[in-house]
Amino acid sequence: MFSSSSPMRGALALALIGSAQLAFAHALPKLQQPGPGATVSAPHQVAIDFGEALEPAFSKLIVTNAQGTQVNTAQSSVDAGNKKHMSVALPDMAPGVYTVQWSAVAADGHRTQGHYNFTVK
Numbered sequence: 001m002f003s004s005s006s007p008m009r010g011a012l013a014l015a016l017i018g019s020a021q022l023a024f025a026h027a028l029p030k031l032q033q034p035g036p037g038a039t040v041s042a043p044h045q046v047a048i049d050f051g052e053a054l055e056p057a058f059s060k061l062i063v064t065n066a067q068g069t070q071v072n073t074a075q076s077s078v079d080a081g082n083k084k085h086m087s088v089a090l091p092d093m094a095p096g097v098y099t100v101q102w103s104a105v106a107a108d109g110h111r112t113q114g115h116y117n118f119t120v121k
Helices: 007-023
Strands: 029-033 045-050 060-064 087-091 097-106 111-120
Touching: 045 060, 045 097, 060 087
Parallel strands: none
Antiparallel strands: 029 045, 045 087, 060 097, 097 111
């Protein structure tokens, strides 16, 4: 076993700290509006708050209907005053199930993506 003053132990501790920091470097959703599985009256936008600042040029939201057709005509945007907030305006929407597809690139370059559904009543 290594002694407490061993250089190997110090290197191991630094590696663990570094990997923990990398694990938190990904931009993941913290709050979604409407949220996953929600049933709502026709929303005027989809908004997601992420845990990390986003790179606006490489992050986007797309909303599709049950047939897979994109319903948002506006492009999504990252809020200039809060780089953790991304939203997209929505047109009037018919009742049905919609899918939000998101792709987020953190300011450090790490890309994450995902999707979820919500229902318009």
